[in-house]
Amino acid sequence: MIEMHDVWKTYPNGATALQGIDIRIDRGEFVYVVGPSGAGKSTFVKLMYRAERPTKGQIFVNGFNIDRMRERRIPYLRRHIGVVFQDFKLLPQLTAAENVAFALEVIEMPRRQIRRRVADVMELVGLSHKMHARPNELSGGEQQRVAVARALVNNPVVLIADEPTGNLDPETSWEILRLLEKINDRGTTVVMATHNRDIVNTRKKRVIAIEQGRIVRDEERGVYGL
Template identity: 65%
Template sequence: MIEMQDVWKTYPDGTHAVRGITLKVDRNEFVYIVGPSGAGKSTFMKMVYREERPTKGQIFVNGVNLVSLKQRKLPYVRRHIGVIFQDFRLLPKLTIFENIAFAMEVIEAPKRLIKKRTMEVLELVKLKDKAGSLPSQLSGGEQQRIAIARAIVNNPAVIIADEPTGNLDPDTSWGIMKLLEEINFRGTTIMMATHNKEMVNTFRKRVIAIEKGMVVRDELRGEYGYED
């Protein structure tokens, strides 16, 4: 599903954000990426959907080598990768329905399928009644649910979630986590970067800890392992 082979990322200023990471994430796994701020987690995540390219090494997602992949083919690969951001990144002038539907329109899905699938994911995230609302009319938790709906509307094989509960209150965060668990149960691989110690220690999944750009711990049913 996701495989990294001796992956390095060095920025032009000489910063080594990722140093020699080798790992494999299997289909249907749920993996937490943890570590202190500045450890290289965001760079690591961005390389999985090729917002960043490694300086050295190979990265495979669904059997596709992202390093050698031609730029014109990247949009087709990204159809199978859903990304959830901490700051939601919803389009403010579009309704909730339109924000989700847009993800299907860009891949030229049939209009009838767009309407059907968009309403399906709105029902899954329990916001069907908000279809005609604008993002500004929703709470932070509701906006994150819409961001999740947009990420899954094209039935991706893998979801990359970078601090999806970072801006949310604790109660809302638990709801988002339970939703992600349900999506994972339905067969989607999830890789989630988080600083939420209580959540990691409660929803025991595989934990990959990154420090100074290196994997220092990789445990099944692991714990967060850092002080607040």
């Protein structure tokens, strides 16, 4: 599903974000990626959907060789991957439903099919009653649910969540976590980078810990650590 072989990432300013990463994440897993700020977590997950490219090494996601892909093939990769960000990244001028539909419009899906898919995922995230609200009319938790719906609308095999609870209060963070678990139960692989110690320690799943660009711990039913 996701494999990295001796992956390194050095930025143009000389900073090395990742060093010698070797990892395999199987279909249907739920994985937390943890570590201090600046450890390389965001770079690690960005490589999976080719927002960054490795300096060295190979990355495979759902059969795609990430580094050797031609630019025109990247949209095909991203149809298989949903991404949820800490800051939602919703388009403020569009309604919740329109934000979700946008991901399907860019691949020219028929309108009738778009309406059906949008209605289905908005129901899944519990926001059928807020389809016509704009982002500024939604709470932070509701905006994140819309972002999750947008990430899911293509039926991705992998959902990557980069600090999805970072801007949310504790109660809302748990709501988003339960939603991600529900999605995982439906068969989607979930990779979640997080600083949320309570969630990681309570919902014990696989934990990949990164420090100074290296994987220092990879545990089934792991904990956040020190």
